[in-house]
Amino acid sequence: xxxxxEDRAAKVDSRRRVRRPTVGDVARxxxxxxxxxxxxxxxxxxASEDVRQRVRGVADALGYVPNDIARSLKARQSGVVGMVIxxxxxxFFADVAAGIEGVLRAHGYRxxxxxxxxxxxxxxxxxxxxxxxxxxxxILAPATAASVSHVRDAIGRGIPIVEVDRQATDGACDAxxxxxxxxxWLATRHLIERGHRRIAILGAPLTTGxxxxxxxRNALKEAGIPVDDRLIACVxxxxxxxxxxxxxxxxxxxxxxxxxAVNNILAGGVLMALRRRRWTxxxxxxxxxxxxxxxxxxxxxxxxxxxxxxREIGExxxxxxxxxxxxxxxxxxxxxxxxxxxxxxxxxGPPPRLPESERM
Amino acid sequence: xxxxxEDRAAKVDSRRRVRRPTVGDVARxxxxxxxxxxxxxxxxxxASEDVRQRVRGVADALGYVPNDIARSLKARQSGVVGMVIxxxxxxFFADVAAGIEGVLRAHGYRxxxxxxxxxxxxxxxxxxxxxxxxxxxxILAPATAASVSHVRDAIGRGIPIVEVDRQATDGACDAxxxxxxxxxWLATRHLIERGHRRIAILGAPLTTGxxxxxxxRNALKEAGIPVDDRLIACVxxxxxxxxxxxxxxxxxxxxxxxxxAVNNILAGGVLMALRRRRWTxxxxxxxxxxxxxxxxxxxxxxxxxxxxxxREIGExxxxxxxxxxxxxxxxxxxxxxxxxxxxxxxxxGPPPRLPESERM
DNA sequence: CTGTTAGCGCCTTCAT
DNA sequence: ATGAAGGCGCTAACAG
Numbered sequence: 001x002x003x004x005x006e007d008r009a010a011k012v013d014s015r016r017r018v019r020r021p022t023v024g025d026v027a028r029x030x031x032x033x034x035x036x037x038x039x040x041x042x043x044x045x046x047a048s049e050d051v052r053q054r055v056r057g058v059a060d061a062l063g064y065v066p067n068d069i070a071r072s073l074k075a076r077q078s079g080v081v082g083m084v085i086x087x088x089x090x091x092f093f094a095d096v097a098a099g100i101e102g103v104l105r106a107h108g109y110r111x112x113x114x115x116x117x118x119x120x121x122x123x124x125x126x127x128x129x130x131x132x133x134x135x136x137x138x139i140l141a142p143a144t145a146a147s148v149s150h151v152r153d154a155i156g157r158g159i160p161i162v163e164v165d166r167q168a169t170d171g172a173c174d175a176x177x178x179x180x181x182x183x184x185w186l187a188t189r190h191l192i193e194r195g196h197r198r199i200a201i202l203g204a205p206l207t208t209g210x211x212x213x214x215x216x217r218n219a220l221k222e223a224g225i226p227v228d229d230r231l232i233a234c235v236x237x238x239x240x241x242x243x244x245x246x247x248x249x250x251x252x253x254x255x256x257x258x259x260x261a262v263n264n265i266l267a268g269g270v271l272m273a274l275r276r277r278r279w280t281x282x283x284x285x286x287x288x289x290x291x292x293x294x295x296x297x298x299x300x301x302x303x304x305x306x307x308x309x310x311r312e313i314g315e316x317x318x319x320x321x322x323x324x325x326x327x328x329x330x331x332x333x334x335x336x337x338x339x340x341x342x343x344x345x346x347x348x349g350p351p352p353r354l355p356e357s358e359r360m
Numbered sequence: 361x362x363x364x365x366e367d368r369a370a371k372v373d374s375r376r377r378v379r380r381p382t383v384g385d386v387a388r389x390x391x392x393x394x395x396x397x398x399x400x401x402x403x404x405x406x407a408s409e410d411v412r413q414r415v416r417g418v419a420d421a422l423g424y425v426p427n428d429i430a431r432s433l434k435a436r437q438s439g440v441v442g443m444v445i446x447x448x449x450x451x452f453f454a455d456v457a458a459g460i461e462g463v464l465r466a467h468g469y470r471x472x473x474x475x476x477x478x479x480x481x482x483x484x485x486x487x488x489x490x491x492x493x494x495x496x497x498x499i500l501a502p503a504t505a506a507s508v509s510h511v512r513d514a515i516g517r518g519i520p521i522v523e524v525d526r527q528a529t530d531g532a533c534d535a536x537x538x539x540x541x542x543x544x545w546l547a548t549r550h551l552i553e554r555g556h557r558r559i560a561i562l563g564a565p566l567t568t569g570x571x572x573x574x575x576x577r578n579a580l581k582e583a584g585i586p587v588d589d590r591l592i593a594c595v596x597x598x599x600x601x602x603x604x605x606x607x608x609x610x611x612x613x614x615x616x617x618x619x620x621a622v623n624n625i626l627a628g629g630v631l632m633a634l635r636r637r638r639w640t641x642x643x644x645x646x647x648x649x650x651x652x653x654x655x656x657x658x659x660x661x662x663x664x665x666x667x668x669x670x671r672e673i674g675e676x677x678x679x680x681x682x683x684x685x686x687x688x689x690x691x692x693x694x695x696x697x698x699x700x701x702x703x704x705x706x707x708x709g710p711p712p713r714l715p716e717s718e719r720m
Numbered sequence: 721c722t723g724t725t726a727g728c729g730c731c732t733t734c735a736t
Numbered sequence: 737a738t739g740a741a742g743g744c745g746c747t748a749a750c751a752g
Binding site: 383394427432434 | 745747748
């Protein structure tokens, strides 16, 4: 950080800044009043065809561009929506953001994007910045539940908020989530049906990871298989070294015949760890991932995984937010849950017959 | 698209909109003039400790948040930078965007993001919207050279622009690019050194793809290997079906012993196509990819690839833009080129001895 | 140290 | 159909 924006306020004057033409300028050149010019330029209000032409011509000639800042001030509406995102470089979030952006753009809104690097204070700061910028709504992919108070502040100020993917505020605002519990259940039941009983899970925190782990537990219980906590790991969702996280889980459970990784990063770690241990997939160990990213279908064997409608999650969130902004939806917060889908590929097969030494 | 923003202007009045407190409100409650309140709230200008406290207290109590729109109007500076991006869901762009966002945030700027879906008119529209919003600068990952005129317009209006990754405007503005030609050369020379002579390339358009293909040609020429156009394909950079694009190239060149794919999407397609043909890697065919994404290291065999400093490209672009905005850098457009790096893994080996029937 | 005044660029009654 | 005037929320001279 060399120099923050505020510090250079002085400098700016010295720089030759192009004075952009204003409605006033256009009006003067067209020999009409400012209000007339404004009327033709903004498209509302009367103006004779004659004047219309002249004003338009002058505007073009001068390269007039309406100043949206001034417009927003007057209209008390910014047409901007803010999005707070943990880490844009995660493909999942990038997809979600793409979905959101597409919907917002189609509806004439602009999207402001702020990252948080997973730091709470950054999240809070982003929310404050957005409020100051008069955003009309906020979409939040929160990393931490500590943002609750800030979220409530924003809501108090009349700014609608919707959470995507994770729900940290416990229903204080709208949310669009994946049915995580169901995803975990689908993955686990699939492994159980294939005959596995010792299924390890590389889990993660937050509503996503916890929901998926809960689904795992439920599936086991349903099948009458005892839940063994040694088979359950919970590591940061996007660890620096997913391989060693996976290696630890596998190392501690040599009798496991399957591993379920609750996101795509962790799935990669599992693959690496299994290879290093020379456990073949699916003969020695089956693997199920989460979030169907492209590489999962072109590795060998192709990975069985729980697909989520990533882009749609973003789109739904944006649509929900717009419904709130436009007052089309009123009342208490709603939570929409989208369904995951199991994609069976080649990484899941029947469990091996383990040598006596590795039986539990 | 159900209803665009403009259309609901009327509705908005009917909705109960929370009137946010203004400096005026704070001033009144604190029994001082508006300017005094402004001085303490904005932090510049004198105010007695006594008054300071009172104003601050009132502001907190009222939940006062400064209106950045009004501030921007007054200051004639928005503190906002616009980024136009082809497709955010491409991991490369997401990384670049993350780098940009990080730098901007650290410097107190906000980032507005607009997608284009690769459509020219959307790109132009985004540029116009940004200009209207008084962004202080624009970062562009352009899909089409047709934007030149719009870019010139923006520059004419005094808005600095920097292109990232691709350069469509041919030096009309600053740019931060990868040394693509060098990347293509690195990949190809590596294959040549391994003994390959019939090297196919799955290329792409734009400065990126073309640069990499140029590097490929140069490396062959340097080695005295004739360049055979049948070995050179040029497909859309992010085709819907990368596998069949790859299959076509490979099918047409059964004597090829290596394939170089100029981006990560195409690399995936090559892997799929080779597998379907049952060409083993690297025994039957070596493969080099481009852009070191995580999955390349956990497929088997791990993929040799040309890595680019993705995030850094974004960071450099943002820094360059800030230099322009703050007038730290003046003069004609500059182009910065970052170096790619060859990452040798297991997908490249010596060429096979082909049966007579498949020799050229 | 504080208040008065003016204006950023735009839009919008309200007269004419 | 057009113009004059006022104000969105904020800050920056300039007086006092």
